[in-house]
């Protein structure tokens with residue numbers, strides 16, 4: 389009889405895989421809970437090296453500060469330019485993994501020029517992702533200099549590169565189009 393149970397357990401673990409067991413470390417999340425980034429939108433161009441707002445969205449579960457163990461709650465973590473960390477461990481705390489342990493639902497960050505990614509991941513009172521984990525879609529954020537952004541807006545609204553050139557005189561027309569190609573279609 390014991391042998392039979394052992395064999396059954398072995399079969400179950402082989403079928404479910406190690407990941408299912410490993411992911412069970414965090415507090416349970418309510419059915420259907422999900423996180424999303426309310427702002428910026430995926431692919432939206434934001435100015436480089438200038439603070440911009442990030443809104444944290446969460447449905448079907450609540451926000452509680454770190455250390456507060458309350459059913460169906462957690463706190464936000466903003467992942468910048470990184471993939472999801474291991475989902476059975478405490479979420480790292482560094483410049484790529486920001487914790488919002490006071491229960492914040494928005495923040496302000498600034499990023500250097502280039503292409504960046506943002507993603508939200510909920511953590512429980514001990515900063516461990518829930519079971520199942522609650523995280524947002526990863527969005528791509530192209531950042532460009534303010535001058536170039538102004539120029540691109542000019543072009544978009546007026547369709548006049550010459551006018552855009554007068555906004556930012558040291559950018560050549562070919563540089564505009566190169567940057568337009570590079571930035572305006574990302575993440576869609």
Ligand SMILES: [Cu+2]
Pocket residue numbers: 454463464465479487488489511514515
């Ligand atoms: Cu945390």
